[in-house]
Amino acid sequence: MDDKKDQLKNFFNHLKLEYRLRELDPAQGEKPLDFGGHGINGSVNRDGRIIAINTYHPEHGYITLTSAPPFPEDKRYDPAAVRAYRKSLATQEGFGFEFTVPIIKREAYLIEDAIPYIVLTLENGVVARCLTVIQNPSLIQQIWDISDFDLIVNLTGKGWFMRCMYTQLTEGGTLPMPDVRVNTIQGGRHTLIESDSLDTSVITAFMQATVDEVGELTFSGTHNHNVGRIGVSFKQDLINADENYTPIDLALWRSMWQSYPLTNHPLDLAIRRALVYGLNCCVPLQNDDEAICILTDHMLLPLSWNRDAYYVARALLAWTGNEAETHKLVFGHLVWMFERAGRVDGTWGRSYLANGKVKDKGYQLDQQIFPLLELCDYIEKSGDHSAVERFKAHIQPVINVLMAHKHPQKWLFPTDETPGDDPIAYPYHLSSHILIWHTLNRLAELNLDLDIDFSAMATGVRDAIDANFIAEKDGVQIYAYAADGENGYHFYHDANDVPLVLAPVWGMCSADDAVWRATLDFAFSPANIGGFYDIALGSVHTPAPWALGDAQEWLVAKLLKDETRETQVIERLSKAMQWDGALPEAYSANDFSVISRHWFAWPNALLAWFILEYAL
Numbered sequence: 001m002d003d004k005k006d007q008l009k010n011f012f013n014h015l016k017l018e019y020r021l022r023e024l025d026p027a028q029g030e031k032p033l034d035f036g037g038h039g040i041n042g043s044v045n046r047d048g049r050i051i052a053i054n055t056y057h058p059e060h061g062y063i064t065l066t067s068a069p070p071f072p073e074d075k076r077y078d079p080a081a082v083r084a085y086r087k088s089l090a091t092q093e094g095f096g097f098e099f100t101v102p103i104i105k106r107e108a109y110l111i112e113d114a115i116p117y118i119v120l121t122l123e124n125g126v127v128a129r130c131l132t133v134i135q136n137p138s139l140i141q142q143i144w145d146i147s148d149f150d151l152i153v154n155l156t157g158k159g160w161f162m163r164c165m166y167t168q169l170t171e172g173g174t175l176p177m178p179d180v181r182v183n184t185i186q187g188g189r190h191t192l193i194e195s196d197s198l199d200t201s202v203i204t205a206f207m208q209a210t211v212d213e214v215g216e217l218t219f220s221g222t223h224n225h226n227v228g229r230i231g232v233s234f235k236q237d238l239i240n241a242d243e244n245y246t247p248i249d250l251a252l253w254r255s256m257w258q259s260y261p262l263t264n265h266p267l268d269l270a271i272r273r274a275l276v277y278g279l280n281c282c283v284p285l286q287n288d289d290e291a292i293c294i295l296t297d298h299m300l301l302p303l304s305w306n307r308d309a310y311y312v313a314r315a316l317l318a319w320t321g322n323e324a325e326t327h328k329l330v331f332g333h334l335v336w337m338f339e340r341a342g343r344v345d346g347t348w349g350r351s352y353l354a355n356g357k358v359k360d361k362g363y364q365l366d367q368q369i370f371p372l373l374e375l376c377d378y379i380e381k382s383g384d385h386s387a388v389e390r391f392k393a394h395i396q397p398v399i400n401v402l403m404a405h406k407h408p409q410k411w412l413f414p415t416d417e418t419p420g421d422d423p424i425a426y427p428y429h430l431s432s433h434i435l436i437w438h439t440l441n442r443l444a445e446l447n448l449d450l451d452i453d454f455s456a457m458a459t460g461v462r463d464a465i466d467a468n469f470i471a472e473k474d475g476v477q478i479y480a481y482a483a484d485g486e487n488g489y490h491f492y493h494d495a496n497d498v499p500l501v502l503a504p505v506w507g508m509c510s511a512d513d514a515v516w517r518a519t520l521d522f523a524f525s526p527a528n529i530g531g532f533y534d535i536a537l538g539s540v541h542t543p544a545p546w547a548l549g550d551a552q553e554w555l556v557a558k559l560l561k562d563e564t565r566e567t568q569v570i571e572r573l574s575k576a577m578q579w580d581g582a583l584p585e586a587y588s589a590n591d592f593s594v595i596s597r598h599w600f601a602w603p604n605a606l607l608a609w610f611i612l613e614y615a616l
Contacts, residue, residue: 008144020111020254020257021109022110023108023109024108024580026579029593030108031578031582031594031598032046032089033110034280035114035116035132035133035280036280038138039055040134040138041053042140042298045093047097047103048097048118048128048142048144049094050094050095050096050157051068051093052065052299053202056284057198057355058287060198060355061163061357062164062283062295065159066159067157068089069158070162070180073174082168082169086167086596087598089299095155095217095219097230098153098155099154101126102123104121104122104123106119112254114276115131115250115253117130118130124148126146126148128153130144134249138233138234139232140231142230144230145228154221154222155208155220155221155222158218159217162177163177164302167300168421169541170421171360175359178195179196179197180215181197181211181213182194182195183196186208190203191208193211200234202233203232204230204231204232206229207219207230208220256322259321260272260321261321261612262615267577269580270573270581270607271604272581273581274601275316278315278601278604281294281297285356291339292335293333294308294312294601295601297597298599299598300599302354303352304352304354306366306367306368307419307602308602309370310370311602311609312602312605314374315608327378327382330378331382333374334378334391337371338371338391340356341356341358344358344361350417350421360421362416363416363417364416364418365436369435371398372395376443392448407485410468412433412464415429418496419497420539425482425490426482430479430480431499431500434508436461437458438502438508441454441507468485469483474527481493481494491528492528493531494537495539495549496541496548501552501555501556501559502555505614511559511560524537530543533589536550536553536572536589542585544596545576546586547576547600547603548603550569551573554569554570572592575592576592582598585603
């Protein structure tokens with residue numbers, strides 16, 4: 001007993017001496033703390049109890065052992081029910097340690113801004129410390145140190161082992177939910193939880209679990225102080241491995257920050273969150289040495305959108321000092337998009353399961369372009385010109401599909417939906433055409449041996465933008481959000497539409513261009529009905545200010561050299577980000593609380609890319 005006690009105390013004392021601990025402020029918003037890597041990830045609540053552990057599945061995309069019950073299938077097309085369910089994931093009671101003595105103080109830290117570390121003080125003065133880490137690529141482990149080894153600690157909670165729910169506000173077609181009923185087999189220190197419908201199992205170590213007839217798990221038991229930990233593994237042969245306290249995460253994360261350049265930036269935590277969570281959302285495909293899926297988040301929608309994934313990849317490419325790791329991941333994502341992800345009539349779908357199967361089939365123009373731009377960005381940042389030969393054969397088919405959709409006389413390309421997954425008023429979408437123009441120019445720089453004149457195409461698109469999207473509104477010439485190519489215009493701007501603010505960065509116009517400036521003046525004002533909410537840019541998709549809108553405005557302020565505006569944006573983002581630096585989709589203009597999506601990789605990634613590239 002004394003050896004175990006000393007080993008635990010030495011381990012936790014070593015953490016404080018060797019690693020950087022960031023104390024989190026609960027006033028900032030106590031969302032669950034996330035952990036992950038190597039394709040397995042999850043979250044714990046403020047008491048250190050597990051609310052979800054998720055991993056890749058070759059057929060169903062992503063599966064979970066979670067304390068959240070299944071979402072009612074008859075509510076899939078009920079946005080209010082979807083919002084309520086997604087919000088409930090941030091307040092789960094979880095499963096794991098439960099103390100018989102009340103907790104009177106809670107402290108939460110991130111070790112190297114990546115690993116949750118929770119310290120609980122009980123009413124009797126006992127202190128419990130908990131670290132949640134990846135012990136190996138398929139084993140999540142919680143290591144506990146309790147100052148009173150004689151204290152009774154119960155293991156409690158409810159759970160479900162099932163496919164992830166994929167709850168969407170704009171459902172593009174439901175997927176049949178596999179049967180959630182499971183079997184449990186007790187094995188001494190372990191419980192094997194088997195799912196016939198998933199054709200897989202999960203093991204809980206040092207936690208006993210029983211199951212009822214509908215699939216609800218009940219965890220029970222008393223903590224064994226000789227063990228000092230609990231664990232969950234998706235591979236039976238790994239559950240007994242690594243009996244000492246040597247998590248693989250710690251030293252890896254410490255090394256990842258050695259060349260990080262923005263330690264003193266006011267949005268440092270949000271930037272670090274982007275990079276940590278971006279890596280956590282990189283999912284290697286099982287039995288595949290190359291392909292990497294990038295998820296939009298691990299809790300609400302563990303699906304992939306080419307658009308969201310592009311911005312995560314772009315942030316990782318901007319993270320200098322870790323090129324070997326990030327370049328490998330982005331290359332793997334290119335493999336996933338070009339060689340693993342399915343197509344619908346030759347086009348990328350709206351969204352994907354992690355295994356590359358199309359989830360939603362909606363045709364979005366920008367989703368066809370982002371893979372090409374990511375390829376160009378990867379080659380520029382990595383210098384890996386072998387990627388040209390690897391992926392060149394996939395470029396011509398994409399261009400062929402675009403040309404098949406092209407307007408008969410004009411360099412205009414239609415889309416069925418906006419980048420917010422919403423219906424569009426007119427078929428031709430401004431920011432997607434800016435994206436096409438820029439990507440064609442980038443492809444021209446690669447000098448590909450293809451029978452495509454990318455430069456001539458880019459010129460055609462650039463001329464079409466001015467000819468078909470510039471129109472008068474309230475006596476001023478601005479760019480319309482969407483057009484019909486026949487003098488019909490929809491005036492609007494959305495937090496999801498980033499290419500417009502990038503136009504000067506990409507060289508389409510200068511930051512002094514009168515039309516661009518007037519468009520941005522409109523976009524970031526109450527005149528932008530449905531897009532601007534009280535204090536910031538948002539979206540009709542979720543009517544409220546959006547962190548994506550603030551990230552856009554940060555870049556606008558930088559381009560206009562408006563330091564006052566930049567400070568105001570930083571203040572909003574600082575209030576909107578949660579205690580671990582995570583930026584939500586939408587927040588309240590009154591108190592900055594989360595309105596939509598506690599988990600969303602894209603807003604942090606966009607902000608991190610902009611600041612890493614343009615703030616230094």
